[in-house]
Amino acid sequence: MIGGSPLLSGLRVIDLTRNLPGPFATRMLADLGAEVIKVEPPEGDPARALGPLFKSLNDGKECRTLDFKAEADLAQLRDWLTNADVLLEGFRPGIMASMGLAFESLKAINPRLVMCSITGYGQQGLWSHRAGHDLNYMAMSGALDQMRSAQGEATLSNIQWGDLAGGSSMACIAILAAVFKARHSGTGCHVDVSMTHGLWAHQVMPQATSAMLAPMLGKPPGAREDLLNGALPCYNLYTTQDGRSLAIGSLEHKFWKATCEVLGRPAWVMQHWQRGLMPNSPESKHLRDQVAALVATQPLSQWTERFADVDACVTPVLTLAEAQQHPLFTGEQTRQPWTIKP
Structure with missing residues (x-):
């Protein structure tokens, strides 16, 4: 452990x-x-x-x-x-x-x-x-x-x-x-x-972001309406062709740009919250739907392979069994949550 x-x-x-x-x-x-x-x-x-x-x-x-x-x-x-x-x-x-x-x-x-x-x-x-x-x-x-x-x-x-x-x-x-x-x-x-x-x-983020977004929504954010629980197209979970999930965590614009390059959608690069795309706006929801439709065209293995060497904060959602077999966790030294050196 x-x-x-x-x-x-x-x-x-x-x-x-x-x-x-x-x-x-x-x-x-x-x-x-x-x-x-x-x-x-x-x-x-x-x-x-x-x-x-x-x-x-x-x-x-x-x-x-x-x-x-x-x-x-x-x-x-x-x-x-x-x-x-x-x-x-x-x-x-x-x-x-x-x-x-x-x-x-x-x-x-x-x-x-x-x-x-x-x-x-x-x-x-x-x-x-x-x-x-x-x-x-x-x-x-x-x-x-x-x-x-x-x-x-x-x-x-x-x-x-x-x-x-x-x-x-x-x-x-x-x-x-x-x-x-x-x-x-x-x-x-x-x-x-x-x-x-x-x-x-521990609810530092939801307390802060809820207070920030509530005036825009007219109510506290609900499911997929808060900043980090689905309101941002660049920070979301998307279902793949085989029913698995792809985690896109391109919160910063530089990572979103790299993501768009892999997705083959250069027109999406400037559609990012750091470039003025407002969370929960019609434009943001439309982009989220477009990303979802694109991700759904390929199985998780294909997306995993395409993003394997790209620094874009995009990863597969692994099962517990898959995580246990992943190189991140297969070495005794790399299993530790901390590494302490003298």
């Missing part, structure tokens, strides 16, 4: 989380060199039922078992926490306190401890005790509404953006910032991560 690195060597993390958001966060920390101790209840992490998922999330961690209902086991956990740097938990608000593990009591035994809590809606507020899953966090944050089909229907992503982007990634960033402070001040803190609010924070 992710290659190893010694950057966080010496960082000790106690992970009480299960399923996806917390385990992926600590997997990233482990891959960066942290020592991660995964603490599971006697019945184990529910992800164990999905073997490959559990392995991908928990490789490189030391797995231990404790009964969170047994005081002797909770005492053992407190002992482990005396020399830990980070505690990550994903229980509903109030559960840690009910077990005698509230942050106020834990920092009394380890003032440097950074405790991170990942929940759906945060530790405080009207929704803090409500249950939810990735789909709910996507829905409530407004992120799911941004993923509509061309027909306007909301679509269900197979990437768990709430768990991973709103939860895991936000947790890692905050944990490392808190550890940095603790190393300098000797004082830890409690990091409260809300996956729903994390998703809200």
